[in-house]
Amino acid sequence: MNECERLMEYRSPSPVSREEAEEAFEKGSVDEICASLISVALHISDRKWVEAHIVAYLRHSDAVLRRCAAVSLGHSARIHGAVGPEALSALRDLLVDPAMSGSAEDAMDDIEMFTRSK
Template identity: 65%
Template sequence: MEYRSPEEISEEEAEAIFATGEPSEICPALISVALHLPDREWVEKHILAFLNHEDPDVRRCAAVSSGHMARIHGAVGQGVLDALRLLLADSAVSGAVEDAMDDIEMFARRA
């Protein structure tokens, strides 16, 4: 597998992708907005929604995105932290959640 950095997309493009409901499209879009968009609150709103998604791949991408948010923006909201703590019991995504929480602890203050 070859790593490719997610392309930068706008909020409008992300909204359209999120509306498809397709996990294979949602995941790269969510990672992209976490890495590239400056509006942390907008990104967090979507991370929170996807942390509760029925598909474990989407939940995993949301967790990874929260770690990126911590690293890039230096802050993560309490709602994201609370949602991540709840996901620690989800064996399908607990590894990604633990990694995200480590990133948050290392790079972020609580917003």
């Protein structure tokens, strides 16, 4: 299975604790980090904590991790109904990268659809 097929495969993410996620962020493989990013976006209620980790991966050198972070930010916007300015800025930076623009645009669409003005 190539990278695109692997990314398109739907897997229901299991909830992880903050401690499990932080361990994956520190020592995990790309797949473990991606799974943890998506899981925390869906299951951790502290939006600011979630976004801090997403932002770090939106700025990561690995394209797969940046893509996972963009997807995670879209999920977080849907779950939390808000996105902070730092996360939005980091996502906008990906819009000019041809390799990331599709994922970044999808996340921006999610943010526009699911966030509310505060």
